[in-house]
Amino acid sequence: MNEDLQVNISRPPPENVTAAASPLPPVLDSEPELVVNPWDIVLCTSGTLISCENAIVVLIIFHNPSLRAPMFLLIGSLALADLLAGVGLIVNFIFAYLLQSEAAKLVTVGLIAASFCASVCSLLAITVDRYLSLYYALTYNSERTVTFTYVMLIFLWGASTCVGLLPIMGWNCLEDESTCSVIRPLTKNNAAALSVSFLLMFALMLQLYIQICKIVMRHAHQIALQHHFLATSHYVTTRKGVSTLAIILGTFAACWMPFTLYSLIADYTYPSIYTYATLLPATYNSIINPVIYAFRNQEIQKALWLICCGCVPSSVAQRVRSPSDV
Template sequence: MEKKLKPQGHKVYPWGQAKTLETFKFFLLGFQVRECLRIFLFCLLLVVYFGTICGNLLILTLVSTSKNLHTPMYFFISQLSISDILLPTDIVPNTFPILLNNGGAITFISCMTQYVVFCSSEVFECLLLSVMSYDRYVAICNPLRYSSIMTTAYCMKLAIASWLLGFSIALIAAIIISLLSFCGPNIIDHFFCDLLPLLDISCSDVFFFQVVAFLLSIPFVFTPIVIIIYSYANIAAVILRIPSSTGRQKAFSTCSSHLIVVSIFYWTIFSVYCVPSREETLTISKLISLLYTVFIPMVNPIIYSFRNKDINKASYEIIHKYRT
């Protein structure tokens, strides 16, 4: 027998009623599928999560210990690895009981905490991918000044600014969500606390929040896209002017991994948040959300390490060091 949740209706005004805030809960439906499929998903997520943590920890270890990887490009890759550890750690452990029990309750505070971490990671990755494209732009289009522009201090400032901006945007969004009223049954048809499902169950007028979300998306989502497009347009122009095919291939190889990561990341983001939500696409939306919150963080270190001579060399050095 499948367990059926019987949530009770509530109306909550979080900032005005502290006791209500402590006891108020949402009910995450997760994936409403047969038990065998839920067990399969549980096992799959467990393996993927373990691989994600190991792969990204390996990248962080190699970048921190190998002197050959003490460059701006690998510093930014290590920051991406931190984000790729943080995001699935925020989502996957909470998804396990939801899968096993075919749904589960989450308190309002836990829901907002999960959303802040999730949103911070996503905004940070948007900003970081644009920073990484700028790094490749300087390296290829202005190589003589690369070391003087992309200094260690400058790279640190870019990374810290990206983290702070990501957290600030997530905190603002969480505060605005907390000002909404939620009238029961407070059932979220998703496996984690995401923006659109929360807006769907609110009984407040969400037009103001939608306007604020759109305005915030311009500098923190669309502007990074413009920077990436501008950077790679200039990079492509420079690469095409390289006379030898070997030189063009070498220049392009330094950008190919980043381009793949950018393409996958923005494809999944736009598929979830820009395609109109319809009842028949809820399952697809969940699967795509699962893709960019769980699977992509595992794929990123594979993409950046695949056929990467510097990372392979650093790996062999560490293996040789521990063997001897």
């Protein structure tokens, strides 16, 4: 045994041993590095901004007992839906790169689908409320309006919850990849149904805003006659109201229409960059919503000023609502 050991030591080292003793470190097999999609980073950043912005609106409405009118309840519903959508985008990013499982994907996609559905439905409910507040101006503040508002909220959140539960309850394409839509694991039929529903709601909103525009023009004309305003003043007021409605509806269409139409014609075989490019503007709608519906409101502005600096500027406190503020 000793002779064998001496022989082994006296032999020249094999080539692999010499390589191991060289100053260069050996090349070891390692797992591939996790590559993060830049589009996912942009969506996560958008979700963070959405969450922070809408959380402010939710806290303002929740902590102010005076903000309990139907209009503020609907604005709060919109802010809550957008807040959940932002959280869903953040959670989706975390689960996609840290907890890669089909169950987590179903939950996050369901949350995002339900949140955006509630956001669009809340926008429709706000449009209905604005129409009723102008058409039934004398009886709008009755108990009947409050009851109707709660019914709308229950219905829209119930329907949105059902939409979010569909992927978890088996309405997904995990077992058959050929049925997948542009957003996995939603099926092509589910995406098409949601897109058609959106187009129908957009058509209803368009019709309601046309009626609102007519009422605003009529009210502005009546006010001008009662106060003996000049025709130019009536024209300016009416144009401001029409412009506001056009901005509201145009922003909504510009944000959601690309993704809606793309979901109707595309499927999982299309490049994912098209999905990101059309989905990202849809998330911008949740960023713009608080600016249009919450921060422009005089009462919410007062509450925000009180929270930030403990006072309300005279320009905000003495602002008079005009027919163009719709």
